[in-house]
Amino acid sequence: MKQTSVPQIVILDFGSQYTHLIARRIRQLGVLAVIKPPTIDAKELSAARGLILSGGPQSVHDQTAIAYNERLFDLGLPMLGLCYGHQLLVQHFGGKVKPGTVKEYGFATIETTAASGIFQGLAATEKVWMSHGDAAVALPAGFAVIGRTKDCPIAAVADQARRIYGLQFHPEVAHTEHGLTIIKNFVFEVCGCQYDWSTERYWQQVVAEVTAQVGSRRVFMLVSGGVDSTVAFAVLEKVLGKERVFGLHIDSGFMRQNESALVKESLAKAGFDNLVVVDASRSFLRAVAGVAEPEQKREIIGRVFLEMKDEVMQQQRMDPAGWLVGQGTIYPDTIETGGTAHADKIKTHHNRVKEVLELMDSGRLVEPLVDLYKDEVRELGKTLGLPDALLSRHPFPGPGLAIRVLCSDGKTEVSQKPALEGRIQAAIGDAYQVTVLPIRSVGVQGDFRTYGYLVALRAVTTEDFMTADWYRFETEFLARVSNRIVNEVAGVTRVLYDITQKPPATICYM
Numbered sequence: 001m002k003q004t005s006v007p008q009i010v011i012l013d014f015g016s017q018y019t020h021l022i023a024r025r026i027r028q029l030g031v032l033a034v035i036k037p038p039t040i041d042a043k044e045l046s047a048a049r050g051l052i053l054s055g056g057p058q059s060v061h062d063q064t065a066i067a068y069n070e071r072l073f074d075l076g077l078p079m080l081g082l083c084y085g086h087q088l089l090v091q092h093f094g095g096k097v098k099p100g101t102v103k104e105y106g107f108a109t110i111e112t113t114a115a116s117g118i119f120q121g122l123a124a125t126e127k128v129w130m131s132h133g134d135a136a137v138a139l140p141a142g143f144a145v146i147g148r149t150k151d152c153p154i155a156a157v158a159d160q161a162r163r164i165y166g167l168q169f170h171p172e173v174a175h176t177e178h179g180l181t182i183i184k185n186f187v188f189e190v191c192g193c194q195y196d197w198s199t200e201r202y203w204q205q206v207v208a209e210v211t212a213q214v215g216s217r218r219v220f221m222l223v224s225g226g227v228d229s230t231v232a233f234a235v236l237e238k239v240l241g242k243e244r245v246f247g248l249h250i251d252s253g254f255m256r257q258n259e260s261a262l263v264k265e266s267l268a269k270a271g272f273d274n275l276v277v278v279d280a281s282r283s284f285l286r287a288v289a290g291v292a293e294p295e296q297k298r299e300i301i302g303r304v305f306l307e308m309k310d311e312v313m314q315q316q317r318m319d320p321a322g323w324l325v326g327q328g329t330i331y332p333d334t335i336e337t338g339g340t341a342h343a344d345k346i347k348t349h350h351n352r353v354k355e356v357l358e359l360m361d362s363g364r365l366v367e368p369l370v371d372l373y374k375d376e377v378r379e380l381g382k383t384l385g386l387p388d389a390l391l392s393r394h395p396f397p398g399p400g401l402a403i404r405v406l407c408s409d410g411k412t413e414v415s416q417k418p419a420l421e422g423r424i425q426a427a428i429g430d431a432y433q434v435t436v437l438p439i440r441s442v443g444v445q446g447d448f449r450t451y452g453y454l455v456a457l458r459a460v461t462t463e464d465f466m467t468a469d470w471y472r473f474e475t476e477f478l479a480r481v482s483n484r485i486v487n488e489v490a491g492v493t494r495v496l497y498d499i500t501q502k503p504p505a506t507i508c509y510m
Contacts, residue, residue, distance in 0.1 A: 008193045010048040012038040014056030014066050014084050017444060020331045022052055022082070022172045024373050025183050030195035038068035042075060050078040050191035053085025055170065059134055060087045061097050078163035078190045080118070083131065086166035090157065093140035093164075105131050106483045107175065110155050114146040117158055118165050118185045127177040128155075128169035131444075135168065163190050203383065206368050210239045213366055214324055218244045221326035222309060223275060224398055225249060225263030228369060229328030230390050231381040233272060235368045236326055238384060245326070246316075247274055250308050252301065253281025254400030270387055280308045284402075292407040294442060301399045302353030325359055329367040330377060406454075412438045414453060420491060424455060427488045428481050431473075432457040433508060436492075443486075443493030452493035455485060460507055468502040 009026050013019045013035050026033040036044070038053075045051075051072065058064040073079070073092055081089040087097045108130045112119050128149075136154040139145065147156030147167075155168045165186065171179030187193045219236050223229045236245045247267075251260040264277050287304050288297050306325075313320060333352055359365040369377055374395070381391045397403050414420065414436045424434045435456045443450040462468035482495040498505075 008047070008049045008196075009033040009052060009187060009191065010040075010045055010050070011035045011052045011054055012040070012068070012072070012085070014038060014054045014068075014088070015058065016055035016083065018082075018170055018172050019054045020371070021373065022054060022183075024376065025172050025180060026187060028180070029184055029187055031187055031193045032196060038066060038072075040069060040072070042069065042071045045072070045075065045077070048075075048077060049193050050080070050186065051075075052186075053079065053081040053088055055083030055085060055131070058084065059097075059099075060084065060091050061134065076162075078186070079165070080186050080190075081164075081166040082170060082172070083168060086157070086168050087134055087136055089164060089166045090136040090138075090140060090143070090154075093143070093159075095136055095140040095143065096138035097134055098137050099134050105487050107479065108149045108151070108155075108169065110147045110149050110169065112147045112156070114144075114158065117146070117160055118167075118182050118190065119146060119156075120185050120189060121181055122178055127175075128171070128179070129173045129175040130169050136166075165190075203380070206235060207239050210236065210366060210368055213363075214240060214244075218246065218323050219326040219366055220309065220313065220318070220323045221245055221247045222305065222328075223247045223249045223263070223267070224328070225259065225267065225393075226328070226396060227374065227381070227391055227393055228330050228377055230267065230270075231377050231384070231386065232326060232328035232367070232369050233267075234381065234384045234386055236366070237272075239368075242274055245274065246318075246323075247272060247276065248309060248312055249275060249277045250305060251277065251279045251281055252284040252305075252400060252402075254284065254301075254402040256396060256400070259396075266390060270390055276312065278308060278312060280304070283308065288402055290409075292409040294403055294407075297402050298399055299353050301402060303355050305398075306355050324364050324366045326366050326368075327356070329370050330372050330374065331370065332373065406439050406441060408439055412440070414438055415491075420453075420489070423489050424485055424492070427484050428457075432459045432481075441493050450493050452491045454494045454496060455492050456496045456498055457481070458498040458507075460502070462502070462507065465507065466502075468507050470499045470501060473497075 008031055011019060011022050011033060019035060023033040023035055056066060058066055068088070070092070079089065081087070091097050106129065108128055110126050110128045112122055112124060112126060115122065130149070130152070135152055136157070139154065139157060140159075142159045142161065143157045143164075144159075145154055145156070146158045149155045152168055157166045158164070167182070170176060171182040173179065176182075219240065221229075221233050221236060223233050233245070233247055249260060249263050260277055260279070264275065267275055284301065284304055287300050291297050291300065309325065313323070329352070356365065369380070372380070378391045417436055420436050421434050424436075428434075435458070437454045437456055439454050440451050441454055443452055459471040459473065460468040461471050478497055485495050486492055
């Protein structure tokens with residue numbers, strides 16, 4: 001959604017997968033926030049109370065560095081740099097940034113050295129969420145270190161006099177234990193903002209924008225039955241009236257067991273009586289036959305959804321000129337598909353394939369939830385009176401089991417398998433048997449898409465080798481081991497721990 005009110009906090013977007021999450025956290029605090037490109041004219045920031053520089057997938061020290069308006073740094077506004085933004089602040093003001101010796105992805109423990117400013121109210125040690133490859137190695141004049149981790153000695157910096165702060169970690173994600181406190185300190189204590197955001201104001205914005213976009217036309221709503229599409233369906237019916245919204249649920253054959261029957265029944269109970277269900281499983285199964293690469297499957301499935309929509313429109317004798325297509329797209333769908341100028345594509349969501357973007361460019365796509373996160377969608381659904389049974393459903397991807405089941409074309413071989421397993425063994429010791437599986441899975445590291453191998457770890461207890469039981473390591477220990485593997489060994493995106501006994505399994509994989 002376009003912001004219709006004057007923003008109080010401006011977020012400069014350098015392509016982080018978490019950029020809109022920053023805005024969400026600020027809205028949770030009752031403060032308006034707006035996302036802008038880093039090249040924005042300084043004249044457009046006359047009402048801003050502070051600047052947040054997002055993270056991003058690039059490096060500040062080479063040709064991939066993202067262009068930005070240097071005059072923004074001379075406005076005298078409070079500034080908070082996160083990850084890439086932290087590195088950019090350090091470099092801009094005269095410090096140095098280099099590729100890190102150890103890249104950090106996941107949990108880390110930070111030691112804080114200042115209990116004031118953005119760290120007001122925090123403990124001496126805090127659990128934070130890291131996702132970076134580069135690191136600051138020398139500070140500019142006027143800056144001091146206010147936080148460090150074992151592998152990152154300059155994890156947080158501050159120039160208290162100029163109200164400039166930099167964090168190598170991400171306070172906006174839920175895994176940073178007191179991240180919201182840090183953001184709250186910056187927004188209220190450092191920037192001096194006031195509470196002025198409400199759900200009612202956002203709803204008024206939704207009504208105004210949907211009404212203006214749809215005009216006198218109708219909406220052909222694609223309904224998966226998940227939380228997002230259900231709430232979007234309810235929003236459109238509330239704003240436009242039931243007679244102007246047509247709902248279609250397509251059974252792709254990749255659903256959970258009895259999914260389509262459950263969707264039809266539960267939505268009917270909730271008052272959605274204008275929903276048609278179509279079984280297109282054969283069409284989808286034919287379309288992805290022999291395809292193993294997940295990105296290719298997503299693109300095919302997204303295209304077939306629209307082909308089925310066209311077939312139904314023909315059957316219903318609908319004139320396409322009088323209809324818009326509605327989807328329950330939320331912001332993570334867009335950002336993971338590389339939806340901002342500098343964001344890396346993590347995976348193409350079925351509602352962001354090429355054909356959908358063409359609908360968007362032609363003004364034939366309406367998405368009332370496109371700027372929301374899942375928790376906001378549920379909150380809006382409650383406001384509209386939807387039952388908890390619809391709002392509390394466990395998320396399930398649009399491509400369903402076609403994506404959940406990892407596939408192989410039978411030709412995948414692990415490149416330099418012994419060497420890769422040797423590096424993993426060196427990182428974690430000899431407590432486990434390490435096996436790199438010939439299966440790859442999508443991941444995101446440092447805001448980049450990765451497509452790496454799965455690693456299986458196995459540890460057993462046995463006395464006669466005829467029977468064996470898996471060893472019960474503490475979960476915290478397993479978490480640390482997993483962190484070390486994905487941080488120190490390139491080419492790995494997931495770590496699995498084998499908890500199968502012998503029998504039926506053998507002790508070794510081979």
